[in-house]
Amino acid sequence: TQSTRPQRLLAAVQKNATRGDPRSVVLAIDQFCRQKEWAMNVGDEKGCILDSVVSEVNPGAVLELGTYCGYSAVRIACLLPPHGKIITLEFNPDNAAIARQVIAWAGLEEKIQLVVGASGDWIPKIKEQFGVKTFDLVFLDHWKDRYLPDTKLMEECGLLREGSILLADNVICPGTPDYLEYIRNSPRYKSQYFKSHLEYTKVEDGLEKSVFLG
Numbered sequence: 083t084q085s086t087r088p089q090r091l092l093a094a095v096q097k098n099a100t101r102g103d104p105r106s107v108v109l110a111i112d113q114f115c116r117q118k119e120w121a122m123n124v125g126d127e128k129g130c131i132l133d134s135v136v137s138e139v140n141p142g143a144v145l146e147l148g149t150y151c152g153y154s155a156v157r158i159a160c161l162l163p164p165h166g167k168i169i170t171l172e173f174n175p176d177n178a179a180i181a182r183q184v185i186a187w188a189g190l191e192e193k194i195q196l197v198v199g200a201s202g203d204w205i206p207k208i209k210e211q212f213g214v215k216t217f218d219l220v221f222l223d224h225w226k227d228r229y230l231p232d233t234k235l236m237e238e239c240g241l242l243r244e245g246s247i248l249l250a251d252n253v254i255c256p257g258t259p260d261y262l263e264y265i266r267n268s269p270r271y272k273s274q275y276f277k278s279h280l281e282y283t284k285v286e287d288g289l290e291k292s293v294f295l296g
């Protein structure tokens with residue numbers, strides 16, 4: 083039977099990356115996506131911006147919406163401080179199964195908590211289920227029309243504190259117009275656009291970094 087792209091991406095990691103070496107996993111995925119098949123990972127160019135934001139925030143608690151194959155979860159996790167953790171939500175069980183194996187190959191199972199389910203269902207339960215008070219950093223990279231409703235839900239559920247950082251992928255391509263309009267005009271956020279390119283292409287895209295002001 084025909085394999086899926088996530089399955090082929092995992093095979094490339096297992097073939098080309100060193101077990102327990104997260105940066106070799108990131109490199110193997112980027113090389114697979116540049117040389118073999120495009121895939122919707124945040125990628126190496128926007129990934130450097132992600133790295134700089136993670137390093138600056140030095141987060142103890144990170145939430146990621148949309149794990150896909152685990153590329154950005156691995157990229158974030160290898161920059162976390164010793165007790166830092168990332169909770170990443172993925173509602174497609176096939177993608178979650180691939181991501182779990184990519185995360186295991188990187189040796190980051192202790193730092194990354196992969197939860198299989200929809201953000202809308204899980205955001206209201208995270209505090210009680212995982213003993214998280216608030217998140218220092220949220221990385222939004224799931225369905226683009228869910229960025230805004232999930233941001234409002236995170237506000238309502240008290241998952242954001244003064245200074246929490248939201249980092250949103252794809253605000254230009256595919257685009258998240260309603261999210262951008264809200265976050266750039268809300269007095270409760272201070273936003274900054276980081277111009278870049280759609281992963282592995284020359285098409286414009288970028289990340290929007292927003293600080294929640296409380």
Ligand SMILES: O=C(NC/C=C/[C@H]1O[C@@H](n2cnc3c(NCCO)ncnc32)[C@H](O)[C@@H]1O)c1cc(-c2ccc(F)cc2)cc(O)c1O
Nearest residue numbers: 122148150171172173174177199200201223224225228256
């Ligand atoms: O569509 C893009 N990303 C979506 C990610 C989806 C992953 O996240 C999972 N997911 C989705 N919604 C939820 C959810 N909650 C919401 C539903 O309840 N809760 C939990 N998990 C969720 C899916 O199962 C997938 O694993 C994209 C496209 C391009 C692109 C650009 C140009 C092109 F030409 C083509 C494509 C570039 C990018 O960087 C992109 O991120």
Ligand SMILES: [Mg+2]
Nearest residue numbers: 124223251252
């Ligand atoms: Mg993306």
